[in-house]
Each structure stands twice: as C-alpha cells, then as structure tokens.
Amino acid sequence: MDARVIRVPPQAVELAKRFEGFHRVPKHDPTRAHPYICPAGYPTIGYGHLCDPRHPPITEAEAERYLAHDLQTALAATLRYCPVLATEPEGRLAAIVDFTFNLGAGRLQTSTLRRRINQRDWTAAGQELRRWVYGGGKVMPGLVARRESESILLLK
Numbered sequence: 696m697d698a699r700v701i702r703v704p705p706q707a708v709e710l711a712k713r714f715e716g717f718h719r720v721p722k723h724d725p726t727r728a729h730p731y732i733c734p735a736g737y738p739t740i741g742y743g744h745l746c747d748p749r750h751p752p753i754t755e756a757e758a759e760r761y762l763a764h765d766l767q768t769a770l771a772a773t774l775r776y777c778p779v780l781a782t783e784p785e786g787r788l789a790a791i792v793d794f795t796f797n798l799g800a801g802r803l804q805t806s807t808l809r810r811r812i813n814q815r816d817w818t819a820a821g822q823e824l825r826r827w828v829y830g831g832g833k834v835m836p837g838l839v840a841r842r843e844s845e846s847i848l849l850l851k
Contacts, residue, residue, distance in 0.1 A: 703766045706789035714841045715743035727752035772800035786848035821846040
C-alpha cells in the first residue's frame with residue numbers, strides 16, 4: 696500500500712515527541728530551538744531533525760512541521776521494507792515508524808527486525824527491537840525506554 700494513503704499513526708508522533716523532546720538549546724532563548732549535537736553525534740534541531748550545524752533557530756511550530764515531514768519519510772521507508780505493516784494494527788506501524796525515524800531506514804532495511812516483522816513473528820520482532828539500545832558502544836537509558844515503548848505497541 697502507498698504511504699500517501701496511510702497516514703502517520705498518532706502514536707508515532709507521540710513517541711517521537713516524547714523521546715526526542717523539543718530542545719530549547721541554549722536555555723536563554725525559551726521560544727526557539729537552536730542546533731545541538733545529539734547523543735549519536737549529529738547536528739540536530741527541534742524534535743530530532745538532522746540539520747546543518749549553522750541552521751537558524753526555529754520555533755516549536757516549525758519543529759512540528761519538520762517532524763511531520765521526517766515521520767512521513769520514515770513511514771514511506773517502513774512500508775517499503777515492511778509491507779505487512781500496512782494491514783496490521785496501527786500500533787505496530789507506529790512502533791516501527793518511530794524506530795525508522797530514530798535510527799534511519801538503512802538500519803531497518805538490513806536488520807533481522809525487518810525479517811521478523813515480514814514473517815509476522817511479533818514475539819521475535821519485539822526481542823529484536825529491544826536490542827537497538829546502543830549509542831557509541833554503550834547502552835543508552837533513553838534508547839532502552841524508547842525501544843520498550845515501541846515493543847509494547849508492537850506486541851499489542
């Protein structure tokens with residue numbers, strides 16, 4: 696099914712917003728977000744949008760527009776690599792759209808997670824999802840919490 700026909704699940708928006716947060720960096724400018732370096736080492740702005748380090752500050756409304764576009768891109772990639780999700784409960788799609796938004800389509804494309812999803816082996820897919828918790832070679836507590844939230848949606 697075409698990603699333009701399927702909308703980004705609201706749960707994917709909620710997950711991305713909760714785990715990315717709207718980073719108002721520096722704190723002296725509380726109405727706008729400035730670029731910052733995310734834990735993976737990439738220049739980022741707003742709700743986890745990759746950007747040029749010289750990107751001008753943005754408002755929360757602009758960050759939401761970036762997020763909507765980024766999630767639409769993640770949705771298209773998710774459905775391309777895991778077409779079975781088009782006919783599964785929306786929570787499953789939301790979980791993997793958030794995963795794809797967070798880690799990138801390339802990670803999904805080459806993963807055992809993808810194979811388990813396309814086999815509809817949801818228990819194994821949930822186990823695979825929980826393995827993606829490393830940043831810079833160490834377990835990141837934020838990723839553990841994010842993968843757990845995604846797993847709960849995947850297994851509902």
